Amino acid sequence: xxxxxxAGSPSxxxxxxxxxxxxxxxxxxxxxxxxxxxxxxxxxxALVRADFAHPSIVEASARVAAAHAVVVATPVYKAAYSGALxxxxxxxxxxxxxxxxxxPLATGGSPHHxxxxxxxxxxxxQSLGARHIxxxxxxxxAQIVLTPEDASRIAPEISARLDDAVAALVRETPALAATAxxxxxxxxxxxxxx
Ligand SMILES: Cc1cc2nc3c(=O)[nH]c(=O)nc-3n(C[C@H](O)[C@H](O)[C@H](O)COP(=O)(O)O)c2cc1C
Numbered sequence: 001x002x003x004x005x006x007a008g009s010p011s012x013x014x015x016x017x018x019x020x021x022x023x024x025x026x027x028x029x030x031x032x033x034x035x036x037x038x039x040x041x042x043x044x045x046a047l048v049r050a051d052f053a054h055p056s057i058v059e060a061s062a063r064v065a066a067a068h069a070v071v072v073a074t075p076v077y078k079a080a081y082s083g084a085l086x087x088x089x090x091x092x093x094x095x096x097x098x099x100x101x102x103x104p105l106a107t108g109g110s111p112h113h114x115x116x117x118x119x120x121x122x123x124x125x126q127s128l129g130a131r132h133i134x135x136x137x138x139x140x141x142a143q144i145v146l147t148p149e150d151a152s153r154i155a156p157e158i159s160a161r162l163d164d165a166v167a168a169l170v171r172e173t174p175a176l177a178a179t180a181x182x183x184x185x186x187x188x189x190x191x192x193x194x
Pocket of ligand 1: 009010011013014015016017074075076077078079080107108109110111112113140141
């Protein structure tokens with residue numbers, strides 16, 4: 001199964017990226033094929049000017065389409081997710097996450113904004129067609145220590161939640177979720193039961 005990790009922090013030294021990498025490490029240990037898409041490495045000009053045709057955006061969009069599942073990580077900025085992540089998600093097709101399972105992760109300065117995953121990010125993931133959005137994991141800065149050696153230490157309670165969430169992601173993702181070429185639904189042909 002192919003799993004795309006999306007790092008949504010604009011910062012180079014990033015706690016949310018450390019949380020994401022920790023999830024990636026666990027997924028690789030479970031035999032999954034994992035790759036990382038770091039939003040801050042995309043063309044800033046293309047992101048800010050909504051240049052859908054820019055090669056870095058086209059390539060990133062194709063990587064999302066090819067993934068069976070997505071793990072998306074963001075810092076909390078002003079009680080929501082990062083603007084960098086938002087401008088990237090804005091450039092994806094409306095059904096970019098159709099059929100996919102998504103695990104959202106966030107870090108914040110304090111526990112006060114832990115619901116930002118639910119009231120801010122979750123509706124956006126839903127609007128992109130995600131089939132299944134797992135309960136998110138929120139860690140405060142005190143729970144993720146970045147070490148001078150570019151490594152990180154994650155609090156045991158967050159590590160335990162990552163173990164469970166990653167296992168759920170693998171268990172609850174259908175093997176053929178990559179939906180890059182699915183045809184749009186013709187609503188005129190949809191029949192409702194009554
Ligand atoms: C511009 C900005 C806004 C922030 N707003 C919030 C906030 O509203 N709530 C919060 O808990 N933390 C806030 N923080 C703290 C970050 O969410 C926190 O340090 C996070 O772990 C950073 O993640 P990163 O290292 O992946 O960028 C803010 C930080 C910055 C730089």
